[in-house]
Amino acid sequence: MIGKSLNRKKLNNKSRFLAFLVIAMPLLAWADIQEFKLDNGMKVVVQEDHRAPVVVSQVWYRAGALDEVNGKTGVAHVLEHMMFKGTKKVPAGQFSRIIAAAGGKENAFTGMDYTCYFQQLEKSKLPLALELEADRMANLQITDEEFAKEIKVVMEERRWRTEDKPQSKVNEQFQAMAFTEHPYARPVVGFMNDLENMTAEDAREWYRNWYAPNNATLVVVGDVSTQDVLKLANKFFGSIKPHKLPERKPQREPAQVGERRAIVKAPGKLPYLVMGFHVPTLQDKPSTPEDEWEPYALDVLAGVLSGNDSARLNQKLVRDNPIAVDVGAGYDSTSRGREALFELVGTPSEGKTVAELEQAILEQVEKVKAEGATQQELDRVKAAVIAADVYKRDSMFYQGMQVGQLETMGYGWRLLKIYPEKLKAVTSEQIQAVAKKYLVKDNMTVATLDPQTIDPNAKPVGRPHSH
């Protein structure tokens, strides 16, 4: 998930796993969510939270890198940047100034599955946010001049995010190898060559195709009345005409038959290892009992392997027998593309190789296959789920994120209500079963970083980009 953000915080290994347990939390009784649909097909979901006089407003579009085509990778994210570049009523740059003057914070982010625009404001300012969002949903103007400047910003973003970060390059390579046909093969930020050749018309086409009320969900969390929000939503978004969306072709990744491997060379000191296995996500209409419980079992398996610092991977491979300086497992049971990977990542200790670390991680996987998980381990994963479900109530933004993601991915926010019970029902045998079924060599993709000593005078490697 990347965005217009100015945040300078470094991305680390763990950022791969942001999604872990993100949705693994139910709603407490006092927090009722209400859902509406406007006549033009736009969804509105409201969660009242009266703890502080503030409001979070998020507009989610079902348009992300998943919907891009070859040669135009990164266009979803580029459009996200262009959404701040003006309408007839609100000229370029004014969106941010108006929200800032209202005391608000605002930004946007793009992922594989969605693009989201948000504002955080004192509660009385909600109408302003909705009016501005409605305006740019329908009336965005993309000029060649603004596009020419902003595409340079996005290329700087790609340099900063990917080109100069060895682990990001490995992750990009890994993704491209694990998926051969499905669009999850491609990076959200887009390939540099595609960015260099992108035109304002590409962005306009994207906007025309996907920015419509019938492809959007408004999520509001805060010190508001649900009925007021609904009235405001109708007032500002209600008159926007829906349009027919482009046909979404079914895209499936064929079963992997045989191990895949890649090595990435980049300046650095420490090697890095990413391993992934194709696994199922939650399905809309599970056709077998396995379709129903396997994603939950995989989620608990990730918790057993790396839910906390004493979980198996860290305890065995970092603490007891320090073969790694860093190790983790991650899985996200939800995705709009209905494709997922179970990932295992790590950095070997000095003197150890990625091959040795890979072997050690796979030994832990084999142990799960043979013995399953202990009751204590299962209980710990459950305790984390129960507590996180309460802790998340301290963040309105995060609660909005969960709702928005599930709506946009097509599961619906009600999944939040059943998720914890499903996790609690997972047995040791089920964990063994998913490990045996999916974490096998023929289904494995491995990418490693081979760090290169820095020659301070070296020029960046790679062929020159065509313009």
Added chain:
Amino acid sequence: MIRYVLLIAFVVFSGITQAAVKIQHWQTISGSKVLFVENHDLPIMDIAVNFPAGSARDTKQKAGLAGVTRYMMALGAGGMNEEQITNAFADIGAVLGGELDADRAAFKLRTLTSEQQKALQTFNTILHKPDFPDAVLQREKQRIIAGLKEDETKPDSIANKAFMRALYGEHPYALDEDGEVDTITALKREDLQSFYQQYYSAKSAVIALIGDMTEQQAHEITEQISASLPQTEAVGKLPEVTLPTAAVEQKTPHPASQAHILIGQPGIKRGDPDYFPLYVGNYILGGGGFVSRLTEEVREKRGLVYSVYSYFVPMAQPGPFEIGLQTKKEQATDALKLVNETVAKFIKNGITEKELKAAKDNITGGFPLRLDSNSKILDYLNVIGFYGLSYTYLDEFNKSIEQVTAAQIKDAFNRRIKPENFVTVVVGAQ
């Protein structure tokens, strides 16, 4: 249309009375300062214990000691090993957190109210009886060293280190929190033990609490925390910072495609009388996200960067005033020139009334967002308590902002910010 909405919204807003949080405060018998906010909305408790035990307490020979000490405290205490400690929290869904900067080392605990006894028991064991097991120390040293070696290859890390060294010279703010390969290698268990005894003193501890507990419970919890901390002397002040008297420019080659540029000087202390004019002024210069002058000039108008910013880090002694950006190395010289011109113009000509109003509207209008969660309020309690700010700091915050004038901003920047003495670090220079 937009104007109309703004007008209405403004009227509504000006009618709101700002009810900030009610902070209760006292001292424990052992001399720790306590700040407490009672809030029963959620069945959770947040507790933070702060010590003047940050990396500025390190010496050049033992750089990294403060960080290793804090980190190691949770990896063996009261006879519990690291696995038992992690599991004790994990079994009840409690979350142990913490942080370290140059001034401060902190431990944080978040727990469900229903699990508070078990959570506090383990939390107190960590604070009171760290064992600093030697085998774990040797292993962690290896991990830290691996990280340091990796950092030596990253342009952002290289730039940060060089920047702080050039800014602070012999002052301990120049020391890297993570230490150096040599100094980490040399650390011994006894170093950690004596650092703990000296700097984790009950007399210097600041305890902040928020959440689902009564004042009576908060008293009991904090007495318990405080009573078994080292009953050693209060920790003294950090040395004064000497301001640079000449410009420094460092250029380091790096194969990355972007140059990483940092520019700045030592800035201000917490509680500095110029704090509010500089804070509001910096919002306009480079702190206000998408609406700052730096973002406007460098990103919006010319597309030279993804990120450009400026900020003050007010600390016990003047923390850095820092301007930063990353840009394709071929255009680094132009971008740097543009940044310097923007800063010079800002200092020389000051700001417009329109900019001042926009800044104040954002900062005061956004005040409720500063306090919209327990975790944010806890962080304010930590800062207010640790730096001895007024307990009415939050109540008076908007008034302090409103009082700032354009003339004060120009005056404060002219007195305090000296571009002729800036440190400029470019990593990935052509």
